[in-house]
Amino acid sequence: MRTGIHPESRPVVFRDRAAGVAFLTRSTAHPARTIEWEDGAVHPLIDVEISSASHPFYTGTERVLDTAGRVERFERRYGRTASNRP
Template sequence: MRSGIHPESRPVVFRDRAADALFLTRSTATAAQSIEWEDGNTYPLIDVEISSASHPFYTGTARVMDTAGRVERFERRYGHPAVSRH
């Protein structure tokens, strides 16, 4: 990498407010708050609303869309669709 053109990357703690989880990773984001981590060092703290700890897809609570059931319900209500004959 060329020097002077990339932002500085450093360890930052992200706090997921929904799951009350903490993640230590590298980031270029700036923060006004700081927190003492498990290793005794102080790192910048950034609050996020959602992360892999609280996102429905990653936690396994995502709802699966049942398109087959919707089609069957439509056909029960309105009958089978007209078949085009050539």
Template sequence: MKPRIHPVSRPVVFRDRAAGVAFLTRSTADADERVTWEDGRSYPVIDVETSSASHPFYTGTKQVLDTAGRIEQFNRRYAGQAPAVG
């Protein structure tokens, strides 16, 4: 790697306000606000709206599609029609 062209990577706390959890990880992002972490050190903190702790895809609370209802609706709509010959 070439020297002096890459951004500085530092420990940063990402705090998910929706789930009430925080993650300590490395990032190039910086913030003025700081928080004291579990190890007693002070780190920059960045508030995020969604993380893996609150996103429906990761928590398993995503909406379930009513596929049975969709199939019944399709069958009712196209019940009397002959299939297309091609």
């Protein structure tokens, strides 16, 4: 890597406001707010609206969409009827 062209990476706390969970990770962001972490050190803080702790895909609360309606719409468009179904 060339020196002087990459942004500085440092520990930053990302707090999910929906789930109330905080993650300490590395980032190049420069937020103005700070928070005291569990180890007693003060780190920059970024509040996020959604993360893996509150997103339906990761929490297992994802809803199944109405696939029957989609199949019927597909059959209407492309001419498949109930008489020629297997």
